[in-house]
Every structure is written in C-alpha cells, then in structure tokens.
C-alpha cells in the first residue's frame with residue numbers, strides 16, 4: 188500500500204504541475220466592477236457556491252455584475268447579435284438566456300488567495316488522495332476556470348486509473364462530474380478593479396461579465412474532438428511583445444475571447460447613455476483587444492466542437508481511506 192501511494196503521489200505531483208500549466212492557459216481576461224445598487228444580488232448568488240474565503244463584498248459585487256447581464260441587448264447591431272448566436276450555438280439571445288448559459292457552466296467560485304484542496308478517488312481500492320493546488324494570480328487576471336484540467340486528469344487513463352475528483356469547499360467534498368461543474372477562480376484583477384473601479388464602474392462591470400462568460404466557455408468542449416476546455420493557444424510575435432508566447436489567443440472563432448468580445452458589444456449599449464466619452468473609448472479598446480486575440484477567420488472550419496464532455500458517474504466515498512499529499 189505504501190509503495191503504491193508513494194507511486195501515486197509521485198505521479199500526482201507531476202500532474203499538479205500539468206494542471207497549473209492548464210490553469211495558466213485558462214487564466215485570462217481583464218476586469219470590472221459595478222457600482223450600481225442591486226437588491227437582487229442574492230438571486231445571482233443562489234446559483235453559485237462561493238468559497239467562504241471570498242469576502243462578502245466581493246461575492247456581492249460578483250452577484251451585481253451577473254445581475255447586470257440581464258440588461259444585455261444589442262438590437263441596433265444585427266451583425267453582432269447574429270455572431271454571438273452562432274458562437275454560442277443559440278437560436279435566441281437575451282440577458283436571461285446568457286445568464287442561464289453562464290450558470291449551466293460555472294458552479295463554484297473560489298479565491299486565488301486560498302490554496303484549494305481536491306481529492307482524486309480510486310474506487311477499487313476505496314482510497315482518496317488529497318492534494319492542494321497552489322493558486323496564483325497576476326493583477327491582470329480577473330478569473331480562471333480550473334475544471335476542464337481536472338476532469339481531463341480523471342478521463343485520461345494513460346497515467347493513472349482515477350475514478351473521480353472532488354473539490355473541498357466550505358467543509359464539504361463535492362464531486363466534479365463534468366467540466367460543466369465549473370470551478371471559477373476569482374483573480375487579483377477583479378479585486379484591483381474593486382478598489383479602482385469607482386471611476387469607470389459601468390465599463391469595469393462589462394469587463395467582469397465578459398471575463399466570467401469567457402471562463403464559462405472553458406467549461407465546454409470534449410476529449411474526442413480534442414476541444415475540452417476550449418483552450419487558448421500561444422500568441423504569435425505579430426501580437427506584440429506583451430502577448431508573444433502567452434496562451435492568450437484563440438485558434439477558434441467560437442472560443443472564449445470571442446464570447447467575451449460579443450457579450451461586451453451587447454452590454455456596450457448600457458454605456459450609450461450612462462458612460463462618459465472617455466469610458467466609451469476605453470470600452471471600445473477593450474472590445475478591440477478581445478477581438479485581436481482571434482487568430483482565425485469566421486469560417487465553419489474554425490468553429491470548434493463545443494459539445495460538453497459526457498459526465499462522469501457519481502461515486503460514493505463513504506468509508507474510503509484518505510491519504511494526504
């Protein structure tokens with residue numbers, strides 16, 4: 188047993204490194220925050236499970252930002268709305284539809300400040316092996332999605348025969364049945380905006396929403412099509428020094444950056460009356476920046492298969508022996 192555990196932990200420590208690489212690939216977006224009063228924040232919160240380490244004010248801000256998604260409209264820009272329909276493969280687009288689309292893909296919200304604990308489960312041996320992922324966030328990261336990388340670690344039987352992965356959150360172990368049970372990390376970029384956003388609250392809120400829907404897109408895709416996570420690719424030199432070599436570009440037309448770009452365009456209508464000329468200018472640059480991350484043309488061949496990976500079976504873990512890494 189001890190040798191087996193040692194072997195498992197050795198393999199696992201290698202794979203945590205792999206997972207963190209995945210995390211980098213998924214860590215994206217810039218940010219925002221809403222300054223608007225919204226008594227319905229709790230409605231948005233009811234759809235998500237927040238880690239207790241997130242401050243009350245931050246969860247309230249996330250709730251407000253998501254509530255303002257309900258005001259999405261873009262009836263003046265038919266091309267833009269048709270693009271978003273195609274990108275998301277939806278017949279209709281509205282604020283509530285986009286909100287549901289997000290909640291179908293993200294379930295857990297955690298802070299980059301707290302190391303998050305997970306367990307891999309081995310059904311035959313009735314064992315759980317706990318491990319930590321040391322989270323990190325640079326100031327420009329608003330959010331990141333950890334789920335697809337973890338699900339891939341269970342689906343990939345070439346390294347180890349894992350049967351399930353569990354997230355430890357608020358004293359409970361929650362099985363991640365699919366990448367659609369998205370675990371979204373809130374990064375330093377969200378909080379920095381929280382402090383600085385008062386100057387441009389509407390623009391910042393739009394950027395937060397775009398980043399969160401971008402992260403939700405990382406819950407899509409599947410192993411068979413090699414699209415699980417709808418991952419980014421490295422940006423070429425033509426994107427400038429800051430982006431060259433970073434996993435901050437998309438080789439798909441329907442990937443996370445275009446989701447964020449077209450959602451932002453719809454929300455930009457909010458800005459028409461409520462924003463200063465400076466805010467409008469900033470928002471137009473934000474949208475241009477997101478669109479500049481797409482390396483391919485709008486052609487059928489560049490729409491990746493976003494069909495979600497099939498769920499894993501539920502695994503009961505009562506009586507399992509737990510090992511710590």
Ligand SMILES: [Zn+2]
Nearest residue numbers: 213214215443
């Ligand atoms: Zn991303």
